[in-house]
Amino acid sequence: MSADRLAPTPGFERSGAGRAALEDFAVAATSLGAKPLPDEPLARHTTFRIGGPADLYAAADSTALLEALLELAAGRSVPFTVLGGGSNVLIADAGVRGLVIGNGCREMRLGEPPAGAPGRAQAPQVIADSGAALAGLARWTIRQGLTGLEWAVSVPGTVGGTVIGNAGAHGCDIAANLAWALVAYPGQGQHYRTAAELQYAYRTSLLKRELAAPAGSGPAPVVLRAGFDLEAGDASAIAARAETYLARRRATQPVEPSAGSVFRNPPGDHAGRLVEAAGLKGHQIGGAQISPRHANFIVNTGTACAADVLALINLMRERVYQQFGVELIPEILFLGDWPDHPPYSRLNP
Numbered sequence: 001m002s003a004d005r006l007a008p009t010p011g012f013e014r015s016g017a018g019r020a021a022l023e024d025f026a027v028a029a030t031s032l033g034a035k036p037l038p039d040e041p042l043a044r045h046t047t048f049r050i051g052g053p054a055d056l057y058a059a060a061d062s063t064a065l066l067e068a069l070l071e072l073a074a075g076r077s078v079p080f081t082v083l084g085g086g087s088n089v090l091i092a093d094a095g096v097r098g099l100v101i102g103n104g105c106r107e108m109r110l111g112e113p114p115a116g117a118p119g120r121a122q123a124p125q126v127i128a129d130s131g132a133a134l135a136g137l138a139r140w141t142i143r144q145g146l147t148g149l150e151w152a153v154s155v156p157g158t159v160g161g162t163v164i165g166n167a168g169a170h171g172c173d174i175a176a177n178l179a180w181a182l183v184a185y186p187g188q189g190q191h192y193r194t195a196a197e198l199q200y201a202y203r204t205s206l207l208k209r210e211l212a213a214p215a216g217s218g219p220a221p222v223v224l225r226a227g228f229d230l231e232a233g234d235a236s237a238i239a240a241r242a243e244t245y246l247a248r249r250r251a252t253q254p255v256e257p258s259a260g261s262v263f264r265n266p267p268g269d270h271a272g273r274l275v276e277a278a279g280l281k282g283h284q285i286g287g288a289q290i291s292p293r294h295a296n297f298i299v300n301t302g303t304a305c306a307a308d309v310l311a312l313i314n315l316m317r318e319r320v321y322q323q324f325g326v327e328l329i330p331e332i333l334f335l336g337d338w339p340d341h342p343p344y345s346r347l348n349p
């Protein structure tokens with residue numbers, strides 16, 4: 001079976017040339033001020049609290065460092081994965097081969113779009129680094145009296161992960177406000193892309209499809225920064241809307257570690273309703289449980305591994321298909337070194 005970029009394993013060994021390339025990368029990254037960590041457990045970097053080790057993990061706290069690390073990796077043929085908040089991923093128990101970059105680039109500002117970036121004439125834009133927390137950005141825009149992102153006050157993750165997956169809530173999504181994203185293709189330059197160019201649809205985008213493209217089809221895209229066109233509004237009304245969204249979320253979603261909704265909602269229905277109707281709410285495999293609060297969430301009760309979660313996902317899909325003829329499509333992305341191939345990656349994008 002062919003591999004894709006969500007699983008940067010084949011062609012890269014933990015020993016031999018792959019190991020040498022990583023060691024060489026680590027020396028060069030250290031000289032740039034990064035602190036690369038070998039065998040870093042990725043469970044520390046995901047909201048599920050699940051995930052085996054990265055061969056090498058490096059955090060980037062500025063876009064300049066992120067860009068430099070990406071170019072170093074591309075120049076040494078080291079496969080890389082950029083992790084944002086780790087809030088939409090299930091990382092294999094065997095971990096991720098190659099380099100994982102933790103995106104901690106968090107600057108945000110209100111100002112003129114950079115030269116070459118699209119924007120409305122004479123209107124300031126909200127510009128955020130890709131590692132900025134989406135919910136933090138939303139709260140910041142509310143304080144500026146700007147409307148458009150208040151739906152995001154309760155959505156975990158970073159701007160970059162959101163631009164990739166077109167996250168959304170309460171009838172809105174990122175596609176509605178995004179003016180542009182600055183996307184790097186390490187080793188091959190970077191481009192401003194408008195929302196139209198990113199071909200957004202429900203929880204997907206051109207970038208998400210590019211990430212899942214077969215290995216060898218060119219460098220994977222990395223979102224570096226994004227610009228948003230927002231409107232001025234009544235600050236107290238915007239804050240009140242945001243508070244309503246937060247309250248709704250607190251009332252309906254589990255608080256245990258999870259990766260949010262497991263499945264996309266099928267047209268005209270809700271994945272959680274189908275899983276519950278199939279009698280699976282509360283069902284547990286190992287340390288992973290279908291949340292008794294919301295059946296489209298799997299929660300980590302404390303000891304879950306990725307294999308437990310995958311077994312539950314397979315069961316949910318099987319039962320819902322048998323009983324209702326509906327094929328549930330995972331919203332969660334599977335990263336890393338799965339025994340055969342990242343599950344469902346062909347279905348997902």
Ligand SMILES: Cc1cc2nc3c(=O)[nH]c(=O)nc-3n(C[C@H](O)[C@H](O)[C@H](O)COP(=O)(O)OP(=O)(O)OC[C@H]3O[C@@H](n4cnc5c(N)ncnc54)[C@H](O)[C@@H]3O)c2cc1C
Nearest residue numbers: 084085086087088156157158160161162167168222223260
């Ligand atoms: C409790 C909970 C509630 C949630 N509620 C919602 C909701 O209401 N609506 C919704 O849509 N989602 C929801 N989610 C899912 C999640 O918040 C979103 O999908 C979020 O946008 C993921 O962002 P992230 O930074 O965590 O991405 P990650 O999980 O870190 O990464 C997701 C994918 O994007 C890639 N990636 C991340 N950053 C970059 C980058 N800068 N450049 C290139 N690739 C990148 C990663 O390699 C990975 O393939 C929820 C999750 C949780 C845990």
